[in-house]
Amino acid sequence: MRRFSSGVASRPPPSIPEFTPLTTPPLSWLLILGALTAFAPMSIDMYLPSLPMIAGEFGASAAAAQFTLSAFFIGLAIGQTIHGPLADRYGRKPPLYAGLALYVAASVGCAFAPDIVTLTGLRFVQALGGCAGVVIARAVVRDRFDAHTSARVYSLLMLVMGLAPILAPFIGGWVLLLAGWRVIFIILALFGLACLWAIWRYLPETRPAGPVPATRIAGVLRVYGELLRDRSLLGYTLSGGFAQAGMFAYITGSPHVFIELHGVSAQNYGWLFGLNALGLIAGSQYNRRLLSRHSADAILRRANRTTVLLGLALLVVAVSGWGGLPGLLLPLFGYLVTLGFTAPNAMANALAHQGARAGSASALIGALQFVLATGSSALVGLLGGDSALPMAVVIAGCGLLAYGAHRILVGAGLH
Structure with a gap:
C-alpha cells in the first residue's frame, strides 16, 4: 500500500479537471x-x-x-x-x-x-x-x-x-x-x-484539482483538526446544527404532547406532522427566491433571530398553557418554516471555502449535527414530565444556541 510522508501528495491525479462554477444546476x-x-x-x-x-x-x-x-x-x-x-x-x-x-x-x-x-x-x-x-x-x-x-x-x-x-x-x-x-x-x-x-x-467526477489529502489515520485526523479550528465552518455548522436539533426535539416530544396530552388521534397526528413538514418545504423554497436579492449569510442572520423569538414564544405557551394545542402548533410551525431558511444557508456557507477538503468537511458537519440531534432528542426524554415543557425548553435552548454560535464564531468577522 502506498504511504504518504505528509498530509498531502505533491500533485493531484491528472484525471481531475479544473471547473468553472455553475450558476444553473442541470x-x-x-x-x-x-x-x-x-x-x-x-x-x-x-x-x-x-x-x-x-x-x-x-x-x-x-x-x-x-x-x-x-x-x-x-x-x-x-x-x-x-x-x-x-x-x-x-x-x-x-x-x-x-x-x-x-x-x-x-x-x-x-x-x-x-x-x-x-x-x-x-x-x-x-x-x-x-x-x-x-x-x-x-x-x-x-x-x-x-x-x-x-x-x-x-x-x-x-x-x-x-x-x-x-x-x-x-x-x-x-x-x-x-x-x-x-x-x-x-x-x-x-x-x-x-x-x-x-x-x-x-x-461526472467533480472533485476540484488540488493537493490530495492522505488516507492514513494521522493525516485524516490532522484534516479534521484543522476543520475544527476553522471558526467560520464551526460557526455555520453549529448554527445550522443547533437549529436542526430543535427539530429533532420536536420529533421526539410531539407524539407524547399531541397524542397523550392533547388527545390527538394517531391518524390526525400524521396530518399535523405532515403540515409542519410542508412548512419546512415552503420555507426552503421561499429561501431560493430571497437568495436572488440577499446573501445567504444575511438571510441566515435574520432566520436565527426569528428562531430565537419562536422558541421563546413556544416556551411561554408551554409554561402558561395559553392557547392549548393551537397555541403550541403556531410557534412550532413557525420554527420549522425558519429551518427552511437556516439549514441550506448554513450548509452553503460552511462548505463555501473548503475546496478539495469538501468531502471531509461535509462528513464533519454531518457527524456534528447528528451528535447535536441525538443529544436534543435524548434530553427531551430525560426531562420527562406530563407537559409540553421539556420539548419547549429544548427547542428554545436550541434556538438560542444556534443564534449564539453564529453571533460568536461568525459574527466576529473571522471568516
Whole structure:
C-alpha cells in the first residue's frame, strides 16, 4: 500500500479537471443529488410502520426492534467520517460506488434476515454504505457551485427532507399491508441500484484539482483538526446544527404532547406532522427566491433571530398553557418554516471555502449535527414530565444556541 510522508501528495491525479462554477444546476444533477440525499430519510421513515410486525415475527421486544433504528443512526454517524476523507482522496464517485454497493448488499441481507440480531447488524452496515450518498451529495454541490448558488441548490434538496417524513411512512405502510416488511428492503435495494446506474451514467467526477489529502489515520485526523479550528465552518455548522436539533426535539416530544396530552388521534397526528413538514418545504423554497436579492449569510442572520423569538414564544405557551394545542402548533410551525431558511444557508456557507477538503468537511458537519440531534432528542426524554415543557425548553435552548454560535464564531468577522 502506498504511504504518504505528509498530509498531502505533491500533485493531484491528472484525471481531475479544473471547473468553472455553475450558476444553473442541470436537472439530471438535481435529481441524482436529491436521490442521494434521500437515502437516510427513506431508510429510516419507510420502515417505521414495520417495527411492531418485526418485533412480533422475531419474538423480540419493542425495545429490540427500535434498536435496529438506533443501529442505523450509529452507522450514519460513523460512516460519514469515513466516506468524507475517501471522497477527498480518491474523488467523489469511487466512494459513492463502494458505499451504494454496500448499501444494496446490506438491504438484500435485511430482507432475508433470520433474526433480530442479524437485522440489527445489517441495518448498521446499510447505514455505513448509504451515508456515502448524503456526504458526497453535499460535497458535489460545493465542488461545482459558489456559496450563493449552493444555498439555492441546498434549498431544493430540502424538498427531500420535507417530503420524506410525509411520503416514506405512507409508502412503507402500504408495502407492509400488501407484501410484508421484507419487501420494503428489496425496494430500498432496487433504489440503491437505480442510483448506482444514474451516477455512472449522468454524474461526472467533480472533485476540484488540488493537493490530495492522505488516507492514513494521522493525516485524516490532522484534516479534521484543522476543520475544527476553522471558526467560520464551526460557526455555520453549529448554527445550522443547533437549529436542526430543535427539530429533532420536536420529533421526539410531539407524539407524547399531541397524542397523550392533547388527545390527538394517531391518524390526525400524521396530518399535523405532515403540515409542519410542508412548512419546512415552503420555507426552503421561499429561501431560493430571497437568495436572488440577499446573501445567504444575511438571510441566515435574520432566520436565527426569528428562531430565537419562536422558541421563546413556544416556551411561554408551554409554561402558561395559553392557547392549548393551537397555541403550541403556531410557534412550532413557525420554527420549522425558519429551518427552511437556516439549514441550506448554513450548509452553503460552511462548505463555501473548503475546496478539495469538501468531502471531509461535509462528513464533519454531518457527524456534528447528528451528535447535536441525538443529544436534543435524548434530553427531551430525560426531562420527562406530563407537559409540553421539556420539548419547549429544548427547542428554545436550541434556538438560542444556534443564534449564539453564529453571533460568536461568525459574527466576529473571522471568516
